[in-house]
Amino acid sequence: MGGMTDRTLISVTGEDAEDFLQNLVTNDVTRTRGGGIVYTALLTPQGKLIADFFVVGQAEGLLIDAPAAVAPQLFQRLSMYKLRAKVALAESPLQVRRGTGTPPAGALPDPRDPAMGWRLYGEEGGDDGSDWDALRVAAMVPEWGRELGPESYILEYGFERLNGVDFRKGCYVGQEIAARMKHKTELRKGLARVRIEGIAEPGAAISAEGREAGTLHTVAGDSALAYLRYDRARGALAAGEAVLRLEDPAGA
Template sequence: MPAEIATDRKLFDLTGKDCLHFLQGLTTNDMRPLDGADGIVWAALLSPQGKYLADFFVVRSGGRLFLDIAAGLAEATVRRLSMYKLRADVQISESALSVVRGLEPPPAGALPDPRHPALGWRGYGLPGGAPVIDWDAIRVTHLIPESGIELIPDDSYILEHGFERLHGVDFRKGCYVGQEVTARMKHKTELRKGLARVRIAGEAPVGAEITADGKPAGTLFTRAGGFALAHLRFDRAEGEMRAGDATLHLAE
């Protein structure tokens, strides 16, 4: 499968001696593995109320530090990070390099996507062509949310969208913005809602309300063939559900 340029992503250079310490205090994941070693960490930025604002990859590659983020979230996220940095020695500037991604085999300099092996690898400044890979099918198969689709700013909670399973949150790293709410959801409550894979027959648009016995049960998101991702109330998702003209059932 050829490498492709990720036209839906933006890349930023992170420079300054305080970058990792700065991100450590703001994001859901541990940045210390990137201190002096190449690697890639997936993390989220949350509101003080614990709601998702953005997710991104922080990457050390070839001695440089990068922020790899969905294009639609880039401007607001860089603005928010700039607001938080105060006097920290941190500079964020758009990079001239492209984000390149692909499946096996990875080229020299590529890094494995930390969320799931099925997502292949990511590279920066490597050669690549036009997008050809059906990432939606991969995401639906492996229950992986996407920025701006399943992950909705100021609405989503990361634990309901699989961030723990996908290595996007560290519960031992210490404080960060939104940490208290996230920790409480992890340790003191049982999740009653979450991302699930459903079988679907019939037509319904992304964002359609899902009902069960006439009661609201969730929201339909990415579809790939006869399966889709949905954010569901687990107590209403056992039997047949409806969305638009489609019939849904939880997938095994």
């Protein structure tokens, strides 16, 4: 496993590397030319999330920076799509460092939100000890295994706001579903930030006037990320003994 213990890096090389990923993922990977970075996702044909990850431009080919927990499934799905494309997939020996202070030479800004700091790819991994959960909650950035999972629809989790989807690029797997959700009048469910009065644990069911309204996820101090039905999330919400109040729905 490359980099931080919760990340796996996959190299994508060969003359078709860019076109290969461009035809599969939600964002425009041509933006990585010259060493750039994009945040993106691979979806099922039904528009559900397989994995969210970064794609980084390299001197030769591209580098995928993915959650370790979903990297085997991502690798398997990419291999399935490879067919006759002139592409090689391999686990990379590079590692990733991240931090929020002054970025070291060669570091790339996290494309999701400036508050998420920088990422540096090289021989050393680790981070600077920033409180990543607090940063994610404040910036409403979901994480695989916490908010995000294999049933997620990316627009419900703010991927447009987080620069994770490009509606102007060409076709990709699951595009029709994502485009349909984009052009609906409004999303009925999705990521939100809530204020907690009391003690509530991640995974707690959220109710509104006795009706199921969502699930609590990452908690940081008296704020948390939650997945909510927006039509039921007006006024006071409850998670066990705690009272929750909606701070900010992500929407798109």
